[in-house]
Amino acid sequence: xxxxxxxxxxxxxxxxxxxxxxxxxxxxxxxxxxxxxxxxxxxxxxxxxxxxxxxxxxxxxxxxxxxxxxxxxxxxxxxxxxxxxxxxxxxxxxxxxxxxxxxxxxxxxxxxxxxxxxxxxxxxxxxxxxxxxxxxxxxxxxxxxxxxxxxxxxxxxxxxxxxxxxxxxxxxxxxx
Amino acid sequence: xxxxxxxxxxxxxxxxxxxxxxxxxxxxxxxxxxxxxxxxxxxxxxxxxxxxxxxxxxxxxxxxxxxxxxxxxxxxxxxxxxxxxxxxxxxxxxxxxxxxxxxxxxxxxxxxxxxxxxxxxxxxxxxxxxxxxxxxxxxxxxxxxxxxxxxxxxxxxxxxxxxxxxx
Numbered sequence: 001x002x003x004x005x006x007x008x009x010x011x012x013x014x015x016x017x018x019x020x021x022x023x024x025x026x027x028x029x030x031x032x033x034x035x036x037x038x039x040x041x042x043x044x045x046x047x048x049x050x051x052x053x054x055x056x057x058x059x060x061x062x063x064x065x066x067x068x069x070x071x072x073x074x075x076x077x078x079x080x081x082x083x084x085x086x087x088x089x090x091x092x093x094x095x096x097x098x099x100x101x102x103x104x105x106x107x108x109x110x111x112x113x114x115x116x117x118x119x120x121x122x123x124x125x126x127x128x129x130x131x132x133x134x135x136x137x138x139x140x141x142x143x144x145x146x147x148x149x150x151x152x153x154x155x156x157x158x159x160x161x162x163x164x165x166x167x168x169x170x171x172x173x174x175x176x
Numbered sequence: 177x178x179x180x181x182x183x184x185x186x187x188x189x190x191x192x193x194x195x196x197x198x199x200x201x202x203x204x205x206x207x208x209x210x211x212x213x214x215x216x217x218x219x220x221x222x223x224x225x226x227x228x229x230x231x232x233x234x235x236x237x238x239x240x241x242x243x244x245x246x247x248x249x250x251x252x253x254x255x256x257x258x259x260x261x262x263x264x265x266x267x268x269x270x271x272x273x274x275x276x277x278x279x280x281x282x283x284x285x286x287x288x289x290x291x292x293x294x295x296x297x298x299x300x301x302x303x304x305x306x307x308x309x310x311x312x313x314x315x316x317x318x319x320x321x322x323x324x325x326x327x328x329x330x331x332x333x334x335x336x337x338x339x340x341x342x343x
Contacts, residue, residue: 160299
């Protein structure tokens with residue numbers, strides 16, 4: 001995954017009850033990204049990662065929002081009842097890739113971000129469900145992602161969605 | 177990877193408590209479910225009580241309740257109350273200072289890192305889903321649909337609209 005939101009460490013071992021934050025105050029609509037969404041994507045990403053990268057997101061929009069849309073999915077979540085106040089609740093990006101690493105075609109999710117104030121409200125789940133549906137409609141039966149070992153919140157999220165360790169091990173090397 | 181028996185008992189106990197959140201369970205009830213001694217389990221529950229993971233309710237009908245957040249408490253959180261999983265095992269013998277020892281330790285450290293990350297990625301709530309799926313043979317259970325606010329008339333089942341193309 002080439003992008004993950006920097007998340008605040010969570011150390012809530014015994015501080016909250018199970019009833020914490022299970023309600024949502026807004027309906028969620030997931031749809032394909034539009035050009036008008038990109039400033040909001042950039043704003044959300046900058047706020048979360050504290051690293052502005054407008055050029056990157058404009059390029060991602062061109063490649064994943066406009067090209068090869070049958071196998072590339074750049075989706076956004078919004079509250080259709082309250083567009084003025086909360087234009088973008090989150091986004092997810094993925095694509096179908098085939099025969100790389102010896103793998104049959106599968107869907108790869110490589111970016112997911114949710115408005116920090118709206119986390120634990122089912123928005124990430126809605127985004128993942130939407131892109132899962134698109135992958136399935138496109139004919140693949142497997143979805144993968146990659147998460148940093150110390151990325152506690154993304155790991156917890158994907159595990160809670162039923163994702164488990166896959167058959168590959170990621171390897172890397174410093175280039176001298 | 178192996179977990180110590182205390183860690184395993186603690187995880188079983190927490191899973192049992194979160195499966196029956198509507199009432200307290202005694203040490204004997206939990207022990208009976210998993211066929212373990214109440215004596216050992218009582219010590220485990222005491223440690224978890226001190227850590228704030230469970231609370232003891234006294235009196236008739238009393239017992240233990242889970243006091244943590246099942247969506248945030250991981251297997252690692254529970255296990256490391258009973259064993260040191262937070263750092264790489266100390267390997268400080270003379271042989272560990274040799275290039276062979278250092279190289280082997282590097283490999284073992286990789287394994288430790290992955291094991292720790294795996295335990296740290298699975299919450300009690302996720303475990304309960306996995307257990308439910310194993311027991312029922314059903315597909316991955318869906319989360320309850322996010323709800324609209326109390327004043328909205330939007331039906332719960334329509335609270336999320338997936339993938340509507342823009343107008």
